[in-house]
Amino acid sequence: MALMVVKFDLKKRVKLAQFLWLMYWFSVMAGVLVFSMGLFFKIELRKRSEMMDNNESHFVPNLLIAVGLLACGINAMGGKICYDSLDPIKFSRWKPMLKPFLVSCVAFNCLLVLTALLCFLMRIPLQFTLAEGLKNALKFYKDTDTPGRCYMKRTLDQMQMEFRCCGNNNFRDWFEIQWVSNRYLDFSAKEVKDRIGSNVDGKYLMDAVPFSCCNPSSPRPCIQYQVTNNTAHYSYDHHTEDLNIWKRGCRDALISYYGGMMNTIGALVLLVASLEVIVMIGLQYVNTSQSNLADPESESEGWILEKTVKETFTDIMDKMKAMSKGNAVEEGGVDGVATVS
């Protein structure tokens, strides 16, 4: 009992082939879309690579790029097959390749679903990478005279302004590191000597944040220095002050940015996968309806699977068993011949 049999007369076959040809062209464009999304994602990761630990993995965007290119190739070939399907001579040339092609389509669809899953899951390693990377970035903020790190200050300032965030987890991360370079500290001043003496490592720590943490929506000019000292500023209570500096940490900001991007890309890849499944089923119908034609004008039947799912599955298992047994029998035969002589 074949699975989902549909009767096809000539007109219906022609319509199916035309419709499928159009759908294959949409799928090629969808493949291009996946490729460009992979490229975009890769560029975005590279742009912020300084905020990430050096071993961030580019596996997912590379996979997206590869899958996009593969989709273009497979769908272009599928479109060519559909185009030739109505001409019996051309179609007979494609016939032997169709079954392996359809099997590879099934494998490709599984790959697409896997890619979508990986997109959704990539958030987790990214979280760890960003935590480590941002911690180091904050440490190197003051090293504007060290070659190789001299742009860290600018990068971090621009990132905090763009993503509206401050520090790693929140603004207090800035209180724990020295972010003013020693070149601009007057070591003969009492205040500087006190601060340096106040901690074990001799770092100039203060309860202040850089200007890039300032929130432009605040009604009062930005309070950057002595942020936790209520008496240092008129009419100021740092517990209730919400708008002065950005409250969010940059790790959360970056993760939600990349997370949103990855969710969108994953959803789009799933849509492309469903499109691929539809065109694959259509191609199978074209294949089966063209294969059992008595003459070009007659009616024919098309189906998805020749037998039911269960029977097809048992067939495949039997074939695989037969193949492995066949190897064993051959070996036995060779041994038998050897012993006889």
Place this chain on the structure above:
Amino acid sequence: MVLLKLQFPLQRRVRLAQGLWLLSWLAVLAGAFTFSLGVYLKTELLRRAEVMDNTEIHVVPNILMLVGLVTMGINLFAGRVCQDSLDSARFPPWKPFLLPWYGLAWMVCVWLLSAVVLSYALQGHLEESLKVGLRNGIRFYRDTDVPGRCFQKETIDRLQMELRCCGNTNYRDWFEVQWISNRYLDFTSKEVKDRVRSNVDGRYLMDGVPFSCCNPGSPRPCLQNHLTDNTAHYNYEHQSEELNLYNRGCRQALVDYYMGLMNTIGPGILSVISLQISVLVSLRYLHTSLEGVDPENPEADSEGYILAKGVKETLMDVKTTVFKLLQFGQVEAGDEAEAGADGEKAAS
């Protein structure tokens, strides 16, 4: 003396019609492109509308949008005409519309050229408008509790951060206004009282700038206060310090930005003008060559030209036609008056 006469055998006429059909569709796309350029320029101007005093500069995108739509219309018409042109039965109904069409196409080219010229000519007006707008913006920076002006601070801060500029002409503009609201000044402290008394208007002036003037590219953490006092900061000399704040004034930054936009748009508009002129010339040749076709022998050669007589003679002809029309109107009025007078005479 006919202007720019060309011979048109049948094959050439057919080719001309086909080429013109393609060209007119390209011109429709060009019209859509012009319209979208106008929309883009208008949105960019509206984005910064809060720091502009007047809307004189908006005439440029308005012209572009209007002319873009008109261009699309007339080129759709041209496409339709040349589709029907090779069929001798369908072409004659279009003939009376062609002369006004030429006039309209010329006007379109003139308007587009005027838009390009205006975009450069109005630069001075734009600068004036920005000068006043930015001055007000800086004055009202502190009024975060006054309805209608409470977003001025955020607007100016974001403007300075995005365009990497500080103040109107430069950062010293901030020294001349009080940019801290009175709500955050402790009027009991000596320092505040001194500063407020130090000037006639009782304003709290200081040599400090808001945080949005800070340059992230500076190697040292941003110095915002006591900018002219070298002793207030370690290892600091304000005359030689270049990277601490943005050196450019926001007026210059905005003018540069908009002039850059216009310079990009200019060549696009010029190419649209040249496309429209080529459509105009091709349609004129098609029109005149089809008029010259012998009705009994439609496959024969014919002549096409731009003007039936020379430029001077055509202008004289146009002048006399216009005068005749005016005179005709005057004579009619004169005749009526005479007839009325005669009638009265006869009656009385």
